[in-house]
Amino acid sequence: MKPFVEGRHEAQAGVFSRFDMVVQNAVAEGARGIIAMPFKSDWGPVKEFVELTAFSDAKxxxxxxxxxxxxxxxFWGNPLAVKAYRIASSKLAKAKLALDTIExxxxxxxxxxNKFQIxxxxxxxDPAKKELILTEDALQLESIIFGSISELIEIANDSAYIRVKKTGEEMPVDASGQxxxxxxxxxxxxxxxxxxxxxxLAAxxxxxxxxxxxxxxxxxxxCIQYEKEQRQTGKLIKFDTGGMDALTIDYYGxxxxxxxxxKDGIKYEPEEVAVYASAAAASCPLNESLAQKVTPFDEVQKLDxxxxxxxxxxxxxxxxxxxRTVKFSTPVNTMTTIKNLDSVITLDPEADVDAVIRTLQKIKIIEAxxxxxxxxxxxxxxxxxKANTEARRLATAQEMKDKLLAPLAAQEVIEGGSYSCYPNPDYHGxxxxxNTHKDEQYYITAFTLIxxxxxxxxxxxxx
Structure with a gap:
Protein backbone atom coordinates (compact mmCIF):
# COMPACT_ATOMS: atom_id res chain seq x y z
CA MET A 1 0.00 0.00 0.00
CA LYS A 2 1.34 3.42 -1.00
CA PRO A 3 0.56 6.71 0.76
CA PHE A 4 -2.52 8.60 -0.42
CA VAL A 5 -1.78 12.27 -1.16
CA GLU A 6 -4.83 14.51 -1.34
CA GLY A 7 -5.38 15.95 -4.82
CA ARG A 8 -2.87 13.69 -6.58
CA HIS A 9 -4.25 11.33 -9.21
CA GLU A 10 -1.87 8.38 -9.46
CA ALA A 11 -0.67 7.01 -12.78
CA GLN A 12 -0.18 3.48 -11.45
CA ALA A 13 -2.95 1.06 -10.51
CA GLY A 14 -2.99 0.14 -6.83
CA VAL A 15 -4.21 0.99 -3.36
CA PHE A 16 -3.24 4.31 -1.79
CA SER A 17 -4.00 5.08 1.85
CA ARG A 18 -3.05 7.27 4.75
CA PHE A 19 -3.69 7.40 8.48
CA ASP A 20 -5.32 10.65 9.57
CA MET A 21 -4.73 11.35 13.26
CA VAL A 22 -7.77 13.04 14.76
CA VAL A 23 -6.87 12.17 18.36
CA GLN A 24 -8.34 14.57 20.90
CA ASN A 25 -6.97 15.13 24.39
CA ALA A 26 -9.74 12.92 25.80
CA VAL A 27 -8.18 9.89 24.09
CA ALA A 28 -6.15 7.78 26.50
CA GLU A 29 -2.42 7.57 26.04
CA GLY A 30 -1.64 5.69 23.66
CA ALA A 31 -0.49 -12.01 16.08
CA ARG A 32 1.76 -11.27 13.71
CA GLY A 33 5.43 -11.59 14.47
CA ILE A 34 7.96 -11.78 11.63
CA ILE A 35 11.32 -10.10 12.11
CA ALA A 36 14.28 -9.86 9.76
CA MET A 37 17.88 -9.85 10.94
CA PRO A 38 21.34 -9.89 9.33
CA PHE A 39 24.08 -11.76 11.15
CA LYS A 40 27.53 -13.29 10.77
CA SER A 41 28.24 -16.99 11.17
CA ASP A 42 30.73 -19.72 10.33
CA TRP A 43 28.26 -21.87 8.39
CA GLY A 44 25.10 -21.72 6.32
CA PRO A 45 23.68 -20.07 3.20
CA VAL A 46 24.97 -16.59 2.45
CA LYS A 47 23.19 -13.46 1.21
CA GLU A 48 19.74 -14.99 1.10
CA PHE A 49 16.82 -14.99 3.48
CA VAL A 50 16.11 -18.22 5.33
CA GLU A 51 12.80 -18.26 7.18
CA LEU A 52 13.20 -19.89 10.58
CA THR A 53 10.37 -20.87 12.90
CA ALA A 54 12.40 -22.39 15.74
CA PHE A 55 15.86 -21.90 17.20
CA SER A 56 16.61 -25.58 16.64
CA ASP A 57 16.38 -24.91 12.91
CA ALA A 58 18.62 -21.87 13.24
CA LYS A 59 21.24 -23.86 15.12
CA PHE A 75 13.42 -16.74 19.60
CA TRP A 76 13.17 -15.79 23.28
CA GLY A 77 10.67 -13.23 21.98
CA ASN A 78 8.49 -15.98 20.51
CA PRO A 79 8.20 -14.61 16.97
CA LEU A 80 6.16 -16.35 14.33
CA ALA A 81 9.30 -16.44 12.19
CA VAL A 82 12.76 -14.95 11.87
CA LYS A 83 13.95 -14.13 8.37
CA ALA A 84 17.65 -14.73 8.83
CA TYR A 85 20.17 -13.25 6.40
CA ARG A 86 23.81 -14.24 6.72
CA ILE A 87 26.20 -11.49 5.63
CA ALA A 88 29.87 -11.90 4.78
CA SER A 89 32.72 -10.01 3.15
CA SER A 90 34.53 -10.91 -0.07
CA LYS A 91 37.01 -12.98 1.96
CA LEU A 92 34.35 -15.65 2.36
CA ALA A 93 35.71 -19.05 1.28
CA LYS A 94 34.87 -22.74 1.46
CA ALA A 95 37.16 -25.26 3.11
CA LYS A 96 38.57 -27.88 0.71
CA LEU A 97 40.64 -31.03 0.58
CA ALA A 98 42.34 -32.24 -2.60
CA LEU A 99 43.12 -35.97 -2.83
CA ASP A 100 44.57 -37.83 -5.79
CA THR A 101 41.40 -38.17 -7.89
CA ILE A 102 38.76 -36.16 -6.00
CA GLU A 103 38.34 -32.80 -4.35
CA ASN A 114 38.07 -26.32 8.61
CA LYS A 115 36.98 -28.69 11.40
CA PHE A 116 35.95 -31.40 8.93
CA GLN A 117 38.20 -34.45 8.59
CA ILE A 118 38.02 -37.12 5.92
CA ASP A 126 33.12 -55.64 -0.14
CA PRO A 127 36.81 -54.85 -0.74
CA ALA A 128 35.89 -53.41 -4.16
CA LYS A 129 34.01 -50.62 -2.42
CA LYS A 130 35.23 -47.88 -0.15
CA GLU A 131 33.79 -45.85 2.68
CA LEU A 132 34.18 -42.10 3.11
CA ILE A 133 33.80 -41.03 6.74
CA LEU A 134 33.29 -37.37 7.60
CA THR A 135 34.01 -36.27 11.17
CA GLU A 136 33.94 -32.96 13.04
CA ASP A 137 35.72 -32.68 16.37
CA ALA A 138 35.91 -36.49 16.56
CA LEU A 139 32.13 -36.77 15.99
CA GLN A 140 31.09 -38.75 12.92
CA LEU A 141 28.75 -36.72 10.76
CA GLU A 142 28.39 -38.96 7.75
CA SER A 143 29.43 -42.23 6.13
CA ILE A 144 29.24 -42.85 2.37
CA ILE A 145 29.76 -46.29 0.82
CA PHE A 146 30.70 -46.07 -2.88
CA GLY A 147 31.97 -48.30 -5.69
CA SER A 148 33.03 -45.54 -8.06
CA ILE A 149 33.79 -41.83 -8.09
CA SER A 150 30.54 -41.19 -9.93
CA GLU A 151 28.59 -42.97 -7.21
CA LEU A 152 30.44 -41.01 -4.52
CA ILE A 153 29.62 -37.72 -6.25
CA GLU A 154 25.97 -38.66 -6.62
CA ILE A 155 25.54 -39.66 -2.97
CA ALA A 156 27.51 -36.64 -1.73
CA ASN A 157 25.15 -34.34 -3.64
CA ASP A 158 22.60 -35.10 -0.92
CA SER A 159 25.03 -34.45 1.92
CA ALA A 160 24.29 -31.68 4.41
CA TYR A 161 28.02 -31.06 4.80
CA ILE A 162 30.15 -31.67 1.70
CA ARG A 163 30.30 -31.91 -2.08
CA VAL A 164 32.75 -33.99 -4.12
CA LYS A 165 34.36 -33.16 -7.48
CA LYS A 166 36.12 -35.55 -9.81
CA THR A 167 39.75 -34.79 -10.71
CA GLY A 168 40.84 -38.22 -11.95
CA GLU A 169 39.54 -41.59 -13.13
CA GLU A 170 40.74 -44.00 -10.44
CA MET A 171 39.13 -44.69 -7.07
CA PRO A 172 40.63 -42.31 -4.48
CA VAL A 173 43.47 -43.61 -2.36
CA ASP A 174 42.92 -44.32 1.30
CA ALA A 175 43.17 -41.37 3.68
CA SER A 176 43.10 -41.07 7.45
CA GLY A 177 41.79 -38.00 9.23
CA GLN A 178 42.81 -35.48 6.59
CA LEU A 201 14.92 -6.72 2.66
CA ALA A 202 13.03 -4.32 0.38
CA ALA A 203 11.61 -7.33 -1.45
CA CYS A 223 19.02 1.68 8.86
CA ILE A 224 17.03 4.58 10.32
CA GLN A 225 17.09 6.39 7.00
CA TYR A 226 16.08 3.18 5.23
CA GLU A 227 13.22 2.74 7.70
CA LYS A 228 11.87 6.22 6.98
CA GLU A 229 12.17 5.76 3.22
CA GLN A 230 10.45 2.39 3.28
CA ARG A 231 7.46 3.63 5.26
CA GLN A 232 7.01 6.55 2.90
CA THR A 233 6.79 4.14 -0.01
CA GLY A 234 4.19 2.04 1.80
CA LYS A 235 6.35 -0.75 3.26
CA LEU A 236 5.17 -0.74 6.86
CA ILE A 237 8.17 -2.11 8.70
CA LYS A 238 9.71 -0.98 11.99
CA PHE A 239 13.35 -0.85 13.06
CA ASP A 240 14.66 -1.77 16.51
CA THR A 241 18.07 -0.64 17.69
CA GLY A 242 19.96 0.11 20.89
CA GLY A 243 22.57 2.35 22.44
CA MET A 244 21.51 5.49 20.55
CA ASP A 245 20.22 8.91 21.57
CA ALA A 246 16.47 8.44 21.13
CA LEU A 247 15.85 12.18 21.03
CA THR A 248 17.89 12.50 17.86
CA ILE A 249 15.94 9.67 16.20
CA ASP A 250 12.44 10.95 17.09
CA TYR A 251 10.54 8.64 14.73
CA TYR A 252 7.53 6.46 15.42
CA GLY A 253 8.93 3.61 13.31
CA LYS A 263 20.72 -13.91 31.53
CA ASP A 264 22.49 -16.77 33.33
CA GLY A 265 25.53 -14.57 33.83
CA ILE A 266 25.85 -13.62 30.15
CA LYS A 267 25.71 -9.89 29.46
CA TYR A 268 23.83 -8.55 26.46
CA GLU A 269 24.53 -5.01 25.32
CA PRO A 270 21.57 -2.70 24.48
CA GLU A 271 22.08 -3.42 20.78
CA GLU A 272 21.73 -7.15 21.53
CA VAL A 273 18.76 -6.72 23.86
CA ALA A 274 17.11 -5.00 20.89
CA VAL A 275 17.01 -8.39 19.12
CA TYR A 276 14.79 -9.79 21.84
CA ALA A 277 12.69 -6.62 22.05
CA SER A 278 12.10 -6.66 18.31
CA ALA A 279 10.75 -10.20 18.37
CA ALA A 280 8.67 -9.54 21.49
CA ALA A 281 7.10 -6.40 20.01
CA ALA A 282 6.30 -8.12 16.73
CA SER A 283 4.69 -11.12 18.40
CA CYS A 284 2.72 -9.29 21.09
CA PRO A 285 -1.05 -9.70 20.47
CA LEU A 286 -2.63 -6.55 19.09
CA ASN A 287 -5.04 -6.34 22.01
CA GLU A 288 -2.21 -6.42 24.55
CA SER A 289 0.79 -4.28 25.43
CA LEU A 290 4.37 -5.17 26.32
CA ALA A 291 4.00 -3.20 29.56
CA GLN A 292 4.98 -5.31 32.57
CA LYS A 293 5.57 -8.37 30.37
CA VAL A 294 8.18 -10.68 31.91
CA THR A 295 11.36 -11.09 29.86
CA PRO A 296 13.85 -14.00 29.91
CA PHE A 297 16.53 -11.80 31.50
CA ASP A 298 17.36 -12.06 35.19
CA GLU A 299 19.26 -8.78 35.56
CA VAL A 300 19.09 -5.40 33.85
CA GLN A 301 21.04 -2.16 34.06
CA LYS A 302 19.55 -0.26 36.98
CA LEU A 303 17.94 3.13 36.49
CA ASP A 304 16.51 5.01 39.45
CA ARG A 324 15.41 -11.67 39.66
CA THR A 325 12.57 -10.84 37.30
CA VAL A 326 13.06 -8.31 34.50
CA LYS A 327 9.97 -6.73 32.92
CA PHE A 328 9.21 -4.22 30.21
CA SER A 329 8.40 -0.73 31.44
CA THR A 330 6.24 1.61 29.34
CA PRO A 331 6.65 0.36 25.73
CA VAL A 332 7.38 3.44 23.63
CA ASN A 333 9.19 4.17 20.39
CA THR A 334 11.49 7.14 19.84
CA MET A 335 8.85 9.65 18.72
CA THR A 336 8.83 12.74 20.98
CA THR A 337 7.79 15.48 18.50
CA ILE A 338 5.81 15.64 15.26
CA LYS A 339 8.66 17.03 13.16
CA ASN A 340 9.38 13.66 11.53
CA LEU A 341 5.81 12.68 10.68
CA ASP A 342 5.66 11.46 7.09
CA SER A 343 3.06 11.01 4.37
CA VAL A 344 1.77 7.78 5.95
CA ILE A 345 0.36 9.73 8.91
CA THR A 346 -1.14 13.19 8.66
CA LEU A 347 -2.56 15.52 11.30
CA ASP A 348 -6.13 16.71 11.28
CA PRO A 349 -6.27 20.51 11.82
CA GLU A 350 -8.29 19.89 15.00
CA ALA A 351 -5.94 17.26 16.42
CA ASP A 352 -4.38 17.73 19.84
CA VAL A 353 -0.65 17.52 19.08
CA ASP A 354 0.36 16.33 22.54
CA ALA A 355 -2.28 13.60 22.42
CA VAL A 356 -1.09 12.56 18.97
CA ILE A 357 2.48 12.24 20.25
CA ARG A 358 1.38 10.22 23.27
CA THR A 359 -0.59 7.91 21.00
CA LEU A 360 1.98 7.43 18.26
CA GLN A 361 4.71 6.83 20.85
CA LYS A 362 3.01 3.59 21.81
CA ILE A 363 4.48 0.50 20.15
CA LYS A 364 1.06 -1.18 20.41
CA ILE A 365 -0.69 1.60 18.50
CA ILE A 366 1.76 1.52 15.59
CA GLU A 367 1.58 -2.28 15.43
CA ALA A 368 -2.24 -2.14 15.29
CA LYS A 386 -13.98 -4.50 -11.68
CA ALA A 387 -16.73 -2.10 -12.74
CA ASN A 388 -16.61 1.17 -10.80
CA THR A 389 -20.25 1.39 -9.75
CA GLU A 390 -21.95 2.68 -6.62
CA ALA A 391 -23.15 -0.83 -5.79
CA ARG A 392 -19.62 -2.23 -5.94
CA ARG A 393 -18.23 0.62 -3.84
CA LEU A 394 -20.86 0.00 -1.18
CA ALA A 395 -20.13 -3.75 -1.28
CA THR A 396 -16.41 -3.09 -0.86
CA ALA A 397 -17.07 -0.85 2.15
CA GLN A 398 -19.34 -3.48 3.71
CA GLU A 399 -16.73 -6.19 3.23
CA MET A 400 -14.17 -3.96 4.98
CA LYS A 401 -16.51 -3.73 7.97
CA ASP A 402 -17.44 -7.41 8.00
CA LYS A 403 -14.03 -8.98 7.40
CA LEU A 404 -11.67 -6.55 9.10
CA LEU A 405 -13.26 -4.02 11.42
CA ALA A 406 -15.88 -6.21 13.11
CA PRO A 407 -13.37 -8.97 13.98
CA LEU A 408 -10.91 -6.38 15.32
CA ALA A 409 -13.66 -4.90 17.48
CA ALA A 410 -14.55 -8.35 18.78
CA GLN A 411 -10.88 -8.90 19.67
CA GLU A 412 -10.68 -5.51 21.43
CA VAL A 413 -8.17 -4.00 19.03
CA ILE A 414 -10.60 -1.22 18.06
CA GLU A 415 -13.63 0.11 19.91
CA GLY A 416 -16.87 -1.67 19.18
CA GLY A 417 -19.40 0.68 17.61
CA SER A 418 -16.65 3.13 16.66
CA TYR A 419 -15.94 1.82 13.20
CA SER A 420 -17.33 2.46 9.76
CA CYS A 421 -16.27 2.35 6.13
CA TYR A 422 -18.02 4.17 3.31
CA PRO A 423 -17.32 5.77 -0.07
CA ASN A 424 -16.03 9.29 0.48
CA PRO A 425 -18.98 11.62 -0.24
CA ASP A 426 -16.59 14.40 -1.26
CA TYR A 427 -15.85 12.31 -4.35
CA HIS A 428 -18.80 9.95 -4.75
CA GLY A 429 -21.71 11.84 -3.16
CA ASN A 435 -12.96 15.86 -8.87
CA THR A 436 -12.47 12.15 -9.40
CA HIS A 437 -11.47 10.21 -12.48
CA LYS A 438 -13.71 7.43 -13.74
CA ASP A 439 -11.16 4.78 -12.73
CA GLU A 440 -10.78 6.03 -9.12
CA GLN A 441 -12.50 5.09 -5.87
CA TYR A 442 -12.22 6.97 -2.57
CA TYR A 443 -13.17 5.62 0.85
CA ILE A 444 -13.18 6.74 4.45
CA THR A 445 -12.48 4.08 7.09
CA ALA A 446 -13.03 5.27 10.65
CA PHE A 447 -12.21 3.45 13.88
CA THR A 448 -10.85 4.08 17.36
CA LEU A 449 -7.79 2.10 18.37
CA ILE A 450 -7.83 0.66 21.87
Missing part, protein backbone atom coordinates in the same frame (compact mmCIF):
# COMPACT_ATOMS: atom_id res chain seq x y z
CA UNK A 60 21.17 -26.71 12.60
CA UNK A 61 21.46 -24.43 9.57
CA UNK A 62 23.81 -21.72 10.84
CA UNK A 63 25.29 -22.90 14.12
CA UNK A 64 25.93 -20.41 16.92
CA UNK A 65 29.25 -18.96 15.81
CA UNK A 66 29.78 -15.18 15.76
CA UNK A 67 26.50 -13.24 15.90
CA UNK A 68 24.40 -16.22 14.82
CA UNK A 69 24.14 -16.79 18.57
CA UNK A 70 21.69 -13.88 18.66
CA UNK A 71 19.16 -15.95 16.73
CA UNK A 72 18.63 -17.73 20.05
CA UNK A 73 17.88 -14.34 21.64
CA UNK A 74 15.39 -13.58 18.88
CA UNK A 104 36.12 -32.52 -1.29
CA UNK A 105 34.56 -29.15 -0.55
CA UNK A 106 32.45 -27.96 2.38
CA UNK A 107 28.83 -27.30 1.39
CA UNK A 108 28.96 -23.78 2.84
CA UNK A 109 31.73 -21.24 3.16
CA UNK A 110 33.08 -20.51 6.62
CA UNK A 111 35.54 -21.70 9.21
CA UNK A 112 33.34 -24.56 10.37
CA UNK A 113 34.50 -26.47 7.29
CA UNK A 119 38.86 -40.80 6.21
CA UNK A 120 38.65 -43.12 3.19
CA UNK A 121 39.07 -46.87 3.66
CA UNK A 122 38.00 -50.18 2.07
CA UNK A 123 34.79 -51.70 3.36
CA UNK A 124 34.96 -55.03 5.17
CA UNK A 125 31.88 -56.41 3.41
CA UNK A 179 41.41 -32.01 7.28
CA UNK A 180 39.71 -29.58 4.96
CA UNK A 181 41.42 -26.18 4.97
CA UNK A 182 41.03 -22.67 3.65
CA UNK A 183 37.57 -21.91 4.99
CA UNK A 184 36.95 -18.26 5.85
CA UNK A 185 33.75 -16.81 7.35
CA UNK A 186 34.11 -13.34 5.85
CA UNK A 187 33.38 -11.81 9.23
CA UNK A 188 35.13 -8.50 8.45
CA UNK A 189 31.93 -6.92 7.18
CA UNK A 190 31.36 -3.20 6.65
CA UNK A 191 28.53 -0.85 5.83
CA UNK A 192 28.50 -2.38 2.35
CA UNK A 193 27.29 -5.78 3.53
CA UNK A 194 24.58 -4.26 5.73
CA UNK A 195 23.48 -2.14 2.79
CA UNK A 196 23.13 -5.32 0.73
CA UNK A 197 20.92 -6.74 3.47
CA UNK A 198 18.67 -3.67 3.34
CA UNK A 199 18.42 -3.88 -0.44
CA UNK A 200 17.37 -7.53 -0.16
CA UNK A 204 10.72 -9.27 1.73
CA UNK A 205 7.78 -9.07 4.12
CA UNK A 206 8.54 -8.53 7.79
CA UNK A 207 6.94 -6.58 10.62
CA UNK A 208 10.22 -5.41 12.13
CA UNK A 209 13.97 -5.64 11.51
CA UNK A 210 16.93 -5.47 13.82
CA UNK A 211 20.72 -5.64 13.54
CA UNK A 212 22.98 -8.24 15.11
CA UNK A 213 24.31 -6.17 17.99
CA UNK A 214 26.00 -3.62 15.72
CA UNK A 215 27.50 -0.62 17.54
CA UNK A 216 28.63 1.26 14.43
CA UNK A 217 26.65 4.52 14.39
CA UNK A 218 26.93 4.89 10.61
CA UNK A 219 25.25 1.51 10.07
CA UNK A 220 22.50 2.34 12.56
CA UNK A 221 21.86 5.70 10.91
CA UNK A 222 21.72 4.01 7.52
CA UNK A 254 12.13 3.23 15.35
CA UNK A 255 12.54 1.79 18.86
CA UNK A 256 15.71 2.27 20.94
CA UNK A 257 16.94 0.14 23.85
CA UNK A 258 18.94 2.01 26.51
CA UNK A 259 19.93 -0.70 29.03
CA UNK A 260 22.10 -3.79 28.98
CA UNK A 261 20.70 -7.00 30.43
CA UNK A 262 21.96 -10.35 31.66
CA UNK A 305 13.01 6.44 39.13
CA UNK A 306 14.23 9.84 37.97
CA UNK A 307 16.52 8.35 35.32
CA UNK A 308 13.88 5.84 34.23
CA UNK A 309 11.19 8.51 33.79
CA UNK A 310 13.64 10.69 31.87
CA UNK A 311 14.65 7.82 29.59
CA UNK A 312 11.04 6.95 28.78
CA UNK A 313 10.12 10.59 28.10
CA UNK A 314 13.10 10.79 25.74
CA UNK A 315 11.70 7.85 23.74
CA UNK A 316 13.62 4.83 25.05
CA UNK A 317 12.14 1.36 25.52
CA UNK A 318 13.17 0.52 29.09
CA UNK A 319 13.06 -2.37 31.55
CA UNK A 320 12.56 -2.66 35.28
CA UNK A 321 13.74 -5.33 37.70
CA UNK A 322 11.84 -6.92 40.59
CA UNK A 323 14.03 -9.43 42.38
CA UNK A 369 -2.29 0.67 12.73
CA UNK A 370 0.17 -1.18 10.48
CA UNK A 371 -1.87 -4.36 10.76
CA UNK A 372 -5.00 -2.51 9.65
CA UNK A 373 -3.14 -0.82 6.79
CA UNK A 374 -1.86 -4.15 5.50
CA UNK A 375 -5.25 -5.85 5.80
CA UNK A 376 -6.89 -2.93 3.99
CA UNK A 377 -4.39 -3.31 1.20
CA UNK A 378 -5.52 -6.90 0.59
CA UNK A 379 -9.25 -6.08 0.77
CA UNK A 380 -9.05 -2.99 -1.40
CA UNK A 381 -7.20 -4.97 -4.07
CA UNK A 382 -10.38 -6.95 -4.80
CA UNK A 383 -12.37 -4.25 -6.64
CA UNK A 384 -9.44 -3.32 -8.87
CA UNK A 385 -10.25 -4.14 -12.53
CA UNK A 430 -24.74 13.24 -4.99
CA UNK A 431 -22.98 16.61 -5.14
CA UNK A 432 -19.24 15.79 -5.05
CA UNK A 433 -16.96 18.60 -3.88
CA UNK A 434 -13.80 17.18 -5.46
CA UNK A 451 -4.74 1.10 24.01
CA UNK A 452 -3.89 -1.33 26.79
CA UNK A 453 -4.10 -0.51 30.47
CA UNK A 454 -0.53 0.27 31.57
CA UNK A 455 -1.06 2.46 34.61
CA UNK A 456 -3.54 1.52 37.33
CA UNK A 457 -4.51 4.12 39.95
CA UNK A 458 -6.35 3.04 43.09
CA UNK A 459 -7.57 5.05 46.02
CA UNK A 460 -8.23 3.12 49.20
CA UNK A 461 -10.75 4.44 51.70
CA UNK A 462 -10.46 2.61 54.98
CA UNK A 463 -12.74 3.02 57.96
Missing amino acids: EIFGEGQTARLLRVA IEALYAGTRG TIRPTLA ALTGGHSGEDVTTTEYSEFLNA EYANRFVLDGVKDEAIKQM VTNIKQWAK NVALNKAIKEGNLCFIQEG ADYIFEAQDKLFQKPIS PEPKK DAAEKIYNQNKAS
